Amino acid sequence: MADLDDLYREIILDHYKNPRNSGSIESPPALVEEGFNPLCGDEVKLYLVIEDDRIADIRISGQGCSISRSSASLMSQAVKGKPISEAFDVLARFRRMMGIDGEESGEPEVADVRSLGELAALQGVVKFPVRIKCATLPWNTLSAAIARSLG
Amino acid sequence: MADLDDLYREIILDHYKNPRNSGSIESPPALVEEGFNPLCGDEVKLYLVIEDDRIADIRISGQGCSISRSSASLMSQAVKGKPISEAFDVLARFRRMMGIDGEESGEPEVADVRSLGELAALQGVVKFPVRIKCATLPWNTLSAAIARSLG
């Protein structure tokens, strides 16, 4: 049985209670994208300002559990100010950590996880398969927003 | 286990091989009614000439098993030339013999069955529930035809 401590690490609870980059940005200039977790009703609303192929600003609102909220908060820190290409790279590494898109066998590269910084706190989610969707919701929403901005 | 001899009495096999009143009548004057057994594909086509509230003539064509064909043949004998009211009466007694419309408990009145004459040969069908639909198909078709002729 997976342990709850793996899931609810301190960083996660902190980001849940004090979400970074929370709020909204007027649109335009912001791009707005909504994501749903159809199975549980969680909703995330992303406000993105993209300038010169970089994520100049990002804000997040919505409703969600500790995992989806902290994942959104951590994501916003990880991509804010970054070129889109770099954001995609983080996204890819994050998905591998969640066991999606990876080798069939699972376990992500250690180096990969390390490079994620604070985001690595979400690694424990993998042991709780149902919660993976919570963790990936903001990321999938981000990738949908970027895809749309690219046309 | 019910015995096949109960089902395939000699009268039945005779009427199956030598159906009475088989054929068709031009329409008009004849009323034509088709019946289907949706479960097996049996079809019966009835041609009725009704004059002065009597079944002046009746012919039958179609496809069916020994039970539905002999039942049709026996029916045609039983109602041909009879007033409609009397045909309804035979129909009601026949249905009771088949265990439909009767007392919940089943067993039809002995007098009832006797009064059916040759038709009583179909009594054995009751022991073969699936075949009851075969036996009643021509009768249901007759009652639909009469209902339609009445308005």
Place this chain on the structure above:
Amino acid sequence: MASTIRSAMTADTLDVRVIRKDFPIYQQPYEDKPFIYLDSAASSQRPEQVMQAMDEYYRRFHSNVHRGVYTLAEEATARYEAARVKVGRFLGAKDPSREVVFTKNATEAFNLVAQGLGRVLLNQDSVIVLTEMEHHANLVPWLILQEQIGFTIRYITFDSDGYLVLDELDSILDGASLLGVTMMSNVLGTVNPIAELAAAAHRHGALFLADAAQFAPHFEVDVSGLDIDLLCLTGHKMLGPTGIGALWARSEILDRMTPFLGGGDMIADVRLDGFVASEIPYKFEAGTPPIAEAVGWASAIDYLESVGMGSLRAHDLKLTEYAIANLTGSLGSAFKLYGPKVAADRGGVVSFDLAGVHPHDVAQVLDQHGVCVRAGHHCAKPLMRQIGTAATARASFYLYNDEADIDALVAALEDAYALFN
């Protein structure tokens, strides 16, 4: 077995220890921790008797129904049709052998109503009335039909205590062709005034459609006495197997309805350019039906009837009262109950919010304690919007639950609260 069950009751109380002996899942828990199952509103567990009935069917009687002349096929058909009559009688149907249509679940039954009845009853000028507390099963089929043929849907709202607001019922029903209402909300627990609503619908010439998915497992249903026109229910929430549900409707209504699913067994004739539908109820049952599932469901109904729906309700009520009292007592203002405060107005379903802890996290921490509760929108998103949240946690009770289960729930919730606050 029936005698065991009867002896389990004294003065309207069930002896849960005796009941649990019939439920294998209590004998051999999946994990090495307590098994506190409080999610029967999502799906109930099955007693041994139901499994045995299905097993016996497969081991001794299986063959396809309706189309076979041989004895085994007759026997399978007889058992399938007997299950139909059993479901019909359980609901108080007047003509049980013709008025029950087997479906794969309650959801399919609602789709059958929307497409089969909706297409003959409604056009773009029509109005139907639903409530804001409906499960998606009684919403989405209508929204799909609305896209296809167009008509207006009006909604009855509910108040902050979870009661339908019926002050303006007459004006809402004015000109409506159908009123569809859940008999018991799967989120709020509210038991709605069905006889009153059916009478109001009929006053306005509207048909009354009831969602009994949550109600039928817990209360006696009497479609004739309540004057209901159509009713949907599902087997797996009432001790039966997955894969089966039913639409019950008065035979005149079924006669009017057009077929929905097309295929074998529902036709009188098929030509290359058209078909003639069979009689009710067969014209709505296309293809090989859930035969073993019907047999299992019939056995579940036997079980429920031997327990007695009255005793079952008394048991639910006792647990609901105990739960509300203890949750409020232990967690104080951190515990927010949704739906009626009065246990007598609700079924054995308790949705709540725990301050500072998202329902998903509640369910996660509870799972660590072996307590199984549901968290989410419970397939009732419009309801959730109305109560102003995206998700709730929900505990639900059935005949195999007892006060100790609720004590475990309370203790686990205290733990969750401490972890997050």
Place this chain on the structure above:
Amino acid sequence: MASTIRSAMTADTLDVRVIRKDFPIYQQPYEDKPFIYLDSAASSQRPEQVMQAMDEYYRRFHSNVHRGVYTLAEEATARYEAARVKVGRFLGAKDPSREVVFTKNATEAFNLVAQGLGRVLLNQDSVIVLTEMEHHANLVPWLILQEQIGFTIRYITFDSDGYLVLDELDSILDGASLLGVTMMSNVLGTVNPIAELAAAAHRHGALFLADAAQFAPHFEVDVSGLDIDLLCLTGHKMLGPTGIGALWARSEILDRMTPFLGGGDMIADVRLDGFVASEIPYKFEAGTPPIAEAVGWASAIDYLESVGMGSLRAHDLKLTEYAIANLTGSLGSAFKLYGPKVAADRGGVVSFDLAGVHPHDVAQVLDQHGVCVRAGHHCAKPLMRQIGTAATARASFYLYNDEADIDALVAALEDAYALFN
């Protein structure tokens, strides 16, 4: 158990005595007479392994899927999703976790195709092509949709030996949006040239829909190799439980399709005035799915794979050859075989006419001998009209049948012939 099965085979022949040990219905016959089951084309029997898989699921893991956070719900979900992947792999699907939609039977799958794909693909100027040997399951859903939106249906006919007439295939397919064909006729036994038909459909820009209800239980299916676009099949004909079937389709096609049944679990969002559908395959699975049935079906596929589809086919072929030879040999001109004369061109299904004895009476007399065969139109009335009869008798074979079963069939038919002639 798998090892038992494997040892039952030597050089592509199954040891039926060993196989039968797995099928409880052979252990404890319902009646005190021989049990000669020759009706697997209507529904097969189940091995012990399938019942145990379902039983274990109910006893240890049951809860509703997809919506639960607790471990039991996760386990139930994992088993349900693993069953989906198993069905997909069995069919040779490229993306098994997204391309298989569970339905209650093959018939529902065809209705899903007609309504979900038909409504986006077709309008009143469109053409689809079916064959005159289709089962009602692949006819009536199209006739229903035709009434609703109007389009043209063209039919490929078949010759007196039961082969599709493909001379004018290109002109028939001209302008068609879809070609739907049964892979194996449930009446004639004909195995159709699927790769050729799929290629022809694609040449004309039409999608290719395959009915594998009869084929999948007896032959290896490879949707990728055959270049099929959509395929329907059913669990109960391939050792699985009743109450489950599936549509497999390429993910691009599923993506294009509109939802069919509405309700819980198939939505991303629901508002009072509309809804947003979920992703594939979930957007087609409304309400609580047949969970235990999916688990049982997966176990049936394990069983079939451990026997080996190649050995199974060899066995079917051997019995079919034996049956045709002996029936013709013993009954002479009184026996009329429908469908291909060449056993290699057919599955293990033998429909026939016995001179002077209606198929119902054939089945009745055979039942007295313990021989279970089907009689009737086999849900293929247009086919029956084409072969000029209202009913046939049909014997069908599966892995638990042997030559002795066929000897019993022949003897019983001799008896029936004598009684009526």
